[in-house]
Amino acid sequence: MARNEGNRIVPTSLFECLTWKQAVRVACQCGHFNHFDPAGLWWHFHRKGWSDEFRDAREHFYCRPCRIAGGVLVRPVSIEPCIHWPIVTLPVPGEREWKRAIARMRG
Numbered sequence: 552m553a554r555n556e557g558n559r560i561v562p563t564s565l566f567e568c569l570t571w572k573q574a575v576r577v578a579c580q581c582g583h584f585n586h587f588d589p590a591g592l593w594w595h596f597h598r599k600g601w602s603d604e605f606r607d608a609r610e611h612f613y614c615r616p617c618r619i620a621g622g623v624l625v626r627p628v629s630i631e632p633c634i635h636w637p638i639v640t641l642p643v644p645g646e647r648e649w650k651r652a653i654a655r656m657r658g
């Protein structure tokens with residue numbers, strides 16, 4: 552559930568980032584990071600049946616520079632909302648399917 556910090560809503564899941572129109576910042580201990588568009592990222596998780604809570608999403612990311620340098624999968628140290636423009640955008644479905652998925656999430 553989104554946290555309330557003062558008068559600011561802080562999303563704690565991909566869907567909440569989508570709802571509150573914030574990008575998703577995924578950062579590695581090495582300093583590498585990416586900003587994801589929440590729409591395509593949430594859709595990707597939704598299709599896979601993965602939990603989109605930040606605390607659960609960690610296991611589905613790894614750092615590419617660390618993988619190339621060391622050959623190991625290094626999980627991110629943080630996944631959090633951010634106000635920066637997304638660097639990475641993933642595909643979303645057609646409008647009808649998209650609206651159905653969103654409506655299901657909102658209940």
Ligand SMILES: [Zn+2]
Pocket residue numbers: 579580581582583614615616617625
């Ligand atoms: Zn790294």
